[in-house]
Amino acid sequence: MEKTGLFGEFVKGLWKENPTFRIVLGLCPTLAVSTSVNNGIGMGVAATFVLVGANIFISLVRNVIPEKVRIPCFVVVIATFVTIVELAMKAYAPLLSRSLGIYVPLIVVNCIVLGRAEAFSSKHPPIRSILDSLGMGLGFTWALVVISFIRESLGNGTVLGFYINRSFEPALFMILAPGALLTIGILIGAINYFMSKRR
Amino acid sequence: MDLSVYIAIIISTVFINNFILSRFLGLCPFIGVSKHTGPAISMGIAVTFVTTMASIITWLLYKFVLLPYNLQYLRTLSFILVIAAFVQFAEIIIQKKSPALYRTLGIYLALITTNCAVFGVAILNTDMFFINNKAVAGSFFMSVLQGFGAGAGFTLAMFLMSGIRERLEFSDVPKCFKDAPVTFIIASLMSLAFLGFSGFKI
Numbered sequence: 001m002e003k004t005g006l007f008g009e010f011v012k013g014l015w016k017e018n019p020t021f022r023i024v025l026g027l028c029p030t031l032a033v034s035t036s037v038n039n040g041i042g043m044g045v046a047a048t049f050v051l052v053g054a055n056i057f058i059s060l061v062r063n064v065i066p067e068k069v070r071i072p073c074f075v076v077v078i079a080t081f082v083t084i085v086e087l088a089m090k091a092y093a094p095l096l097s098r099s100l101g102i103y104v105p106l107i108v109v110n111c112i113v114l115g116r117a118e119a120f121s122s123k124h125p126p127i128r129s130i131l132d133s134l135g136m137g138l139g140f141t142w143a144l145v146v147i148s149f150i151r152e153s154l155g156n157g158t159v160l161g162f163y164i165n166r167s168f169e170p171a172l173f174m175i176l177a178p179g180a181l182l183t184i185g186i187l188i189g190a191i192n193y194f195m196s197k198r199r
Numbered sequence: 200m201d202l203s204v205y206i207a208i209i210i211s212t213v214f215i216n217n218f219i220l221s222r223f224l225g226l227c228p229f230i231g232v233s234k235h236t237g238p239a240i241s242m243g244i245a246v247t248f249v250t251t252m253a254s255i256i257t258w259l260l261y262k263f264v265l266l267p268y269n270l271q272y273l274r275t276l277s278f279i280l281v282i283a284a285f286v287q288f289a290e291i292i293i294q295k296k297s298p299a300l301y302r303t304l305g306i307y308l309a310l311i312t313t314n315c316a317v318f319g320v321a322i323l324n325t326d327m328f329f330i331n332n333k334a335v336a337g338s339f340f341m342s343v344l345q346g347f348g349a350g351a352g353f354t355l356a357m358f359l360m361s362g363i364r365e366r367l368e369f370s371d372v373p374k375c376f377k378d379a380p381v382t383f384i385i386a387s388l389m390s391l392a393f394l395g396f397s398g399f400k401i
Binding site: 025027031032071076080082083086105106110176177178179180181182184185188189192193196 | 220221223225230272274275276279280315318322323373374375381382386387388391393394
């Protein structure tokens, strides 16, 4: 692991180990909030903040936490950062907070955050952890934007609230639950196909 | 508060707002553990047990600790800790009292701590059954039923999915669509079927 450069640490989350498309983690919020690009970006930024904040903190105290109680410790740190995001969002972006609903507190149980804390930050120094979690967070964000772009444009005929083409009859199916599962299934399949072609 | 409200809650959480297929809570085990029927059902039972108990515990915590002392902002932190502690506790008790049950449920219990469905149902309960920081009438039973219904809906979806996936092993799926992608596409079709329930007004 130590052989990868600092830049490699950052980039791997964007594509090679993309949490959504390659590792298939943290799907609950991905699918639930990706009904519009706005929500997708909001969720991505919130999750990135939690990831980076929690991972810096965990990597700083990684030598102090006893091995046996590490998971509860990580969860407390993560929950603290989630609470910060929750309250900040309620104060400064009440509309976004309402449309994301229960999925903001649910960042706590997002597998990506705990997964990175356990697999990476608890073993690496802060600088590497920051780059790693930032890469993962941005990878999560762009995945969300792609999914929500597909769903919003096909299901509502809009992108970021602007109509693309008035004459296009949107397929409501895409912004309902089945559309989310179909989109991610086909996307992961397509990415697998391209990856296998390349090799 | 009459009986029909309680029945409505059960039907709504199992079919209309099925936790996996329409709220997307608990997707990780849904994709990960649904390869065979046996483990899928064990997982479902374990989740049902934990969601029901978690609903009871978090309702008590919210009503008697967080609300009286104006600590609502600690909801996320305290709920996740209480749920994690409870799951650990249940694991120890089951291991001690019933080793046979532990062998079937044990590994799943550990996974449940980070299951979105458990935490999600606790958050949903406080969002739905506490209006303006006051418990609505009968909110305790409604919370418990919602917790149970969430688990039952989860079990139902797991059972259906594992049945389909067992058959799927004999069919010729394109290589790049094996495992996760095809599971999502099947889940999408199942979700479409469950969408048919959404017209019901109870």
